[in-house]
Amino acid sequence: MTANSASKKILIADPSEESRRSLGDFLRRKGLEVVEASDGSKALAEALSRHPDLLVLDLSAGLLSPERLVRILRTNPNTKGIPIVFLSDKEQGVPGFLPGVDEFLRRPFHEEEILLRIQSVLFPDLIPGGRGFPRFGTFESLPAKCEFLSPEDLVRLRSRMAEMGPFGDGKAERIVLFLPDPFFLEGVVTALGRFREFEADGAFFALRRKEGFPLGRFGKIRVGEENSLLLYAFPYLQTVSPIWYAIAPRPAGIIAFLKDEVSSSLEGLLAVSDYTRGVDARVVLAVMGKTFTNFGLGKNTLRLFQNRVEKLGCSLKVQEMEQLSPEEIRDAMEGVVRQYLEGEGI
Amino acid sequence: MQQGGIRKTLRNSDLIARVSRDRFCVVLPETDHFGSLLTLRRIRKTVRGMGMLQSATYPGDGRDFAELSRAGEEKHLRQKKSPLFRLRLMDKTFWDAFDILMGKPEDYDHLRKGEEVPFFSRVDKDLGRNRHFTLSRETFLRLVEAVAQDVSFQGNFRGLVIAAGPRPEIFKRIFLSFESGEPARRNVCVVGPAGSIRDGAKNMRYENAHDETLKEKEVLLYLKEDGAYGIFAAGRQDEVCGFHTADEWLVEAMMEKMQEHYRLQGNF
Numbered sequence: 001m002t003a004n005s006a007s008k009k010i011l012i013a014d015p016s017e018e019s020r021r022s023l024g025d026f027l028r029r030k031g032l033e034v035v036e037a038s039d040g041s042k043a044l045a046e047a048l049s050r051h052p053d054l055l056v057l058d059l060s061a062g063l064l065s066p067e068r069l070v071r072i073l074r075t076n077p078n079t080k081g082i083p084i085v086f087l088s089d090k091e092q093g094v095p096g097f098l099p100g101v102d103e104f105l106r107r108p109f110h111e112e113e114i115l116l117r118i119q120s121v122l123f124p125d126l127i128p129g130g131r132g133f134p135r136f137g138t139f140e141s142l143p144a145k146c147e148f149l150s151p152e153d154l155v156r157l158r159s160r161m162a163e164m165g166p167f168g169d170g171k172a173e174r175i176v177l178f179l180p181d182p183f184f185l186e187g188v189v190t191a192l193g194r195f196r197e198f199e200a201d202g203a204f205f206a207l208r209r210k211e212g213f214p215l216g217r218f219g220k221i222r223v224g225e226e227n228s229l230l231l232y233a234f235p236y237l238q239t240v241s242p243i244w245y246a247i248a249p250r251p252a253g254i255i256a257f258l259k260d261e262v263s264s265s266l267e268g269l270l271a272v273s274d275y276t277r278g279v280d281a282r283v284v285l286a287v288m289g290k291t292f293t294n295f296g297l298g299k300n301t302l303r304l305f306q307n308r309v310e311k312l313g314c315s316l317k318v319q320e321m322e323q324l325s326p327e328e329i330r331d332a333m334e335g336v337v338r339q340y341l342e343g344e345g346i
Numbered sequence: 347m348q349q350g351g352i353r354k355t356l357r358n359s360d361l362i363a364r365v366s367r368d369r370f371c372v373v374l375p376e377t378d379h380f381g382s383l384l385t386l387r388r389i390r391k392t393v394r395g396m397g398m399l400q401s402a403t404y405p406g407d408g409r410d411f412a413e414l415s416r417a418g419e420e421k422h423l424r425q426k427k428s429p430l431f432r433l434r435l436m437d438k439t440f441w442d443a444f445d446i447l448m449g450k451p452e453d454y455d456h457l458r459k460g461e462e463v464p465f466f467s468r469v470d471k472d473l474g475r476n477r478h479f480t481l482s483r484e485t486f487l488r489l490v491e492a493v494a495q496d497v498s499f500q501g502n503f504r505g506l507v508i509a510a511g512p513r514p515e516i517f518k519r520i521f522l523s524f525e526s527g528e529p530a531r532r533n534v535c536v537v538g539p540a541g542s543i544r545d546g547a548k549n550m551r552y553e554n555a556h557d558e559t560l561k562e563k564e565v566l567l568y569l570k571e572d573g574a575y576g577i578f579a580a581g582r583q584d585e586v587c588g589f590h591t592a593d594e595w596l597v598e599a600m601m602e603k604m605q606e607h608y609r610l611q612g613n614f
Contacts, residue, residue: 201499213485216492217499239481241474243489245592246568246575247496274473 008122009033011052013043013069014087023056026111027118040064044072047079054122055084056114083121085114148195148221148330149337156341158224172220173252175336176232176244176281178272184257185214185233191326192231197222215240216247221333229337236268244275253336254281269305277312282339285318286332351393355385368397371415379403379571380504387602398425406572427472430596440603441559447578447589454480454587475592486579486586490520493568493575497534498524505570507534508604512561512581514538514552521550535610555608567601569594576600 010032014020017038024034035050037043041064047055055073057066064072066086073079083102087109102121105114149157161173179185192198200219213235220228232248234240256272276283285305302318309316317335321328352370353362361373374382382401390396400421402408407417430436435443453463458480466478481489490509497503509517514536521534536543539561540554564586566577574597579588591597604610 213488215488216495237485238474239477239479240485240489240590242477242590242592243492243575245475246573247492249573249592271474277473 008053009035009050010054010056010118011035011037011043011046011050012056013037013040013046014056014058015039016058019058023111023114027115030115032118040066040069044069047073047082048076051078052082054118055082056087056118057084058087085117085121087114146195148192148197149223149334153334153337153341154223157229157337158227160341161223161227171226172228172230173340174230174232174248174250175253175255175333176234176248176251176275178236178254178256179213179233180236180257182213182235185218188233188329189218191329192219192221194326195221195330213237215243236272238267238271241271241275250279251281252340253284255284255286255332255336257286266301266304269301270308273305273308273312276309276314282314282336283309283316284332284335284339285316286328287318287320348393348396352389355388355392360385377403378504379406383569383598398422398431400425424472425595428593428595429469429476429591430593430599432471433469435596436599438603440600440607443600443603444563444565444578448580449478449589453478457587469589472593476589476596477591478587478589480585480587483581483584483586486577487516487520489577489590490517490566491524493566494521494524496570497521497568500570503533503570505533505568506601507569508537508565508567508601508610509535510537510555510560510566510604510608511564512539512542514543517566518543518550518552537608537610551611553608553610564588565600565604567597567604569597569601574598 010027012020012024012027012034014023014036015038020036020038024036027034035046035052037046043055043057044064046052057069070084073082073084085102085105087105087107105117161171177185177188179188189200193200198219198221201217214233215235217230217232219231221231222228229252232251234244234248254272254276256269272283275281285302306316319328319332319335321332349362349364349370352372356362356372356374359375361375363371363373365371372385374385377385379401382403386399386401389399400418402414402417402421404414408414425431429447433443433446435446438446447469449463449465449469453465456463457466457478463478470476470478493507497505497507507521509521511517515538517536521536535551535553537553537555537560540556543552543554562580564577564579564581566575568575573592574594575590575592576597577588577590578600579586579590
């Protein structure tokens, strides 16, 4: 693989002995050291004792659910830095969202493909265009960069921004993302990294190295030579709401990513709805999970949120996402941009 | 009478007009947001009992007189809800106003338990712009970082930041870590107890405070063209409790009080 790949240790957690062996043998042939575990709890024990450089995790890894395993690994200071490549079977589909996973791969895959994923996580500098982002979502191995906005939207957006910008010079507008989990930011940045116009801010990298929630600007989407949409990320923490108003006043759009944990924080949602008042923003609500039944946020909570947002003069659109993929993120952003352009409900 | 008083604070090129019996409108040509704030300060100092003053700036707030006037009206409505006026902090000294904003220490015990504190609910109106908090020090520092990051993104930052507390080195480090190699930033000012700041870094201003108050209290004030932010807090080991606000009138007034109290030179 590379000159220093021999020093890298890969832990494979897969209940099927056959597939574990064949993948293990393949990786060993490529010069990597391989440790095997047949289920989630064994994988946890191995991760704690052997300190692997990367974990390849099968979706159906036994007693300890993958979601719990990832959560435990991510909260333990000794294992939280271990990159995770996640495998799933075709018929199992993709889980709504599994935070903290760096790469995702669906069976059947070619052995070279998983090698490429491992390589991109362990040696991001070797990958052309790989900027050390954690990988996430259904990336077609290493995607070519593509356009974020359609040419028509780009032209309209540019002229709209020249016409009226919050800073008077129309150079920048802000879009605010509310994220229920710090890992979402990783996923969002990875997804946006696929688009040519996206630029991550240096400050983002400084923020994400630390514990806790990133709070602030993490990147921008260039709109022509001079204009940009500035992207901000905030947690659902109503106590910190004044900082939203201070560093992102009058955002052009708000995207509230929801996930089951949010249901325990109705106050957080209501604070977000307050924030929509008196700004140009319209809320796009992005829902993880295909239906509301497998999505923890209660219908009543959602209705309450909707009523509040509408009472304060905005409209709310619910977008259901199967997973956090570049296309879904683009659709959500596009929805916000269109609404900004048209100034009315989507 | 008042019109004459206001006139004295203005330049020859400025215009003053009476809009109604108790309302004046002043036009300040070639003056930006911060210039207008300084003019408001002068008017307030010169003419007693001026009531509420607000400014709107072309082109940020509007592109013609009607838009600017509407922006002024909207600001007036929000200004009425400002804790600065509701708590009558206008004529208080900086630390007296700080103590009023903070509330009583036992209030935070109730807040920690998730109980309602009547004083806090009264102050924390205006939909999320004002809030009392108890936060982990980690989260508190993230708020300071968010401000430092915001400052660093504004290439030619025209606002003002004042950060003061018992351990000003932390503020210094945070602000320096977001430095983008821009020219000297003389408008970030760090205040700490005498001797608490090691060696000045050239891009910031450092001031020693010769009073005991800063040993247990922390303040961050941030004013920029299109926003303001202030934290008034006291630390308890790993926890920080206090009040923070995005209310531009409160932040601006507290900044003025602090500049006067510590004789800080501050230029927007």
